[in-house]
Amino acid sequence: MAEQKEATVTFGVLNETSDTESRVALTPDIVTRLGRNGISCIIESGAGNAAEYTDEDYQDAGATVASRDEVIATADALGFIDRPSAETVAKLKAGQWVIGMLGSFTDTAYVESLSNAGLVGVAIEKLPRQLSSAQSMDEMTSQNSVMGYKAAITAANAYGAFLPMMTTAAGTIRPAKALVLGAGIAGLQAIGTLKRLGAVVTAYDVRPASKGEVESLGAKFLDLGLDFSKGQGEGGYARALSAEEQAQQQAAVDEKASGFDIVITTxxxxxxxxxxxxxxxxxxxxxxxxxxxxxxxxxLGGNVEGSAVGEQVTEGGVKLIGAPYLASGVATTASNLLSRNVADVLSHFVRDGKLGMDLTEELDNALVVAGRIETAEKKEEK
Structure with a gap:
């Protein structure tokens, strides 16, 4: 067993289990891994149950299992699947670090609340994906991969026929035709899973580079007769289309979609x-x-007009499933990946045995969205 360093930083994780959330931001193997780097872990009792990790699993790995209040009182930094509620923020102490998907792109008021509380907010959604050093921290990529897999399984389960072609004594059953709209991380995983299940798969994305990626998985690329040559945005994410481009795309997709049995939008x-x-x-x-x-x-809406979270059946008999929580449906694997992402973000900021940042570095400057001025001033005083 690898030697454990003397702990100088304590990492805490709370129980975020709910009707739509089964993941946990720390798994037992990551407890061991962080211990080798001098980071001790404390986790709220029951936090991993829904992802099939017991309190005993965490204790055997070297973590302390405690109450919610004890975790909050002890941790130097806390990791979240999503972000702490206003009620939780009110209980945190000035100087503590909050790591998670903080919604910093659209909710500046929330980020301001973290700063006002004296907390250091680290927003994983702002991770600059183009940096090779940041790849293992990319929660969006890891969770979207799980989401794409589960989307294909969900579609197959809801569809009332076989996905693969089968020849039986009673005749031959044709394979299902599936269309995947959006060929990013989730889309590519959905394509691969649908192919493994035997469906005939077609996909579309506005990014020109996606055509080769789609075809490399054995799927066809849907030709809409349109050219959005600047479809890729900053950091590798798809950019938002202009109103005119959206109208053109929608009309073409609407026409082509009628020939498919399954449509997955990502x-x-x-x-x-x-x-x-x-x-x-x-x-x-x-x-x-x-x-x-x-x-x-x-x-905020969805890729499909009229979709909402949950399942509905249209008057025409089409099953429309709004499924933003798919990663939670594969909680064990999703937690394994997510906890590695969060742990690597935390480890990046542990320097000389203490939590700290260098706002001249691109990665630090991108991720730290709250507590910037206060922390920088303290550093200057030292």
Whole structure:
């Protein structure tokens, strides 16, 4: 067993389990890994149960299992799947670090509340993906990969026929035709999973580079007869389309979608309203029994016009599933990946045995969204 360094920083994780959340931001193997770097872990009792990790698993790995109040009182930094509620923020102490998906793109008031509380906020959604040193910290990539896999499984489960072609004594069953809109991390994983299940897969994305990626997985690239040559935005994410481009895309997708049995949409724009890729006309054009899984469904809307979180059946018999919580449905794997992301972000900021930052570094400057001035001044005083 690798030698454990004397702990100088304490990392805490709270129980975030809810009706829609089964993941945990720390797994037992990461407890051991952090211990080698001089970081001790404290976790709220029951936090890992929904992801199949017991309190005993954490204790065996070297973590302290405690009450919620004890975790808050002890931790130097806390890791979150999402972000702490206003009630939790009120209980945190000035100087503590908060690491998670903080919604900093759209909720400046929340970031300001962290700063006003004297907390240091580290927003993983602002991770500059182009930096090779940041790849293992990219929670959005890891969780989108899980989401894409689960989207394909969800669609297959909801579809009332086989996905693969089968030849039986009673005749040959044709394979299902699936369309994946958005060929980023989630889309590519959905494509690969649908292919493994035997479906005939077609995909589309506005980014020119995605065509080769789609075809490398054995899928066809949907030709809409359109050219959005500047479809890729900063950091590798898809950019939001202009109003004219959206209208052109929607009309073309609506027309093409009618030939498919399954449609999966994955086009999220971080922190912003997702683009509508399939209108009501497109939905109505699908045959009875067709299935749509909208991974981008949220309070801000979705990729499918009229979609909402949950399942609905249209008057035409199309199943429309708004599924933003798919990663939580594969909680064990999702937690394994997410906890590594959060732990690597934390480890990056442990320098000389203490939590600290250098705001001249690109990665630090991108991730630290609250507590900047206070922390910088303290550093200067030292």
């Amino acid at each position: 086009a999220k724009v971080p922190g912003r309203k997702p683009p509508v890729l399939l209108t009501k006309a497109g939905v109505n054009g699908l045959h009875r029994g067709a299935v749509i899984v909208d991974c981008a469904a949220s309070d």
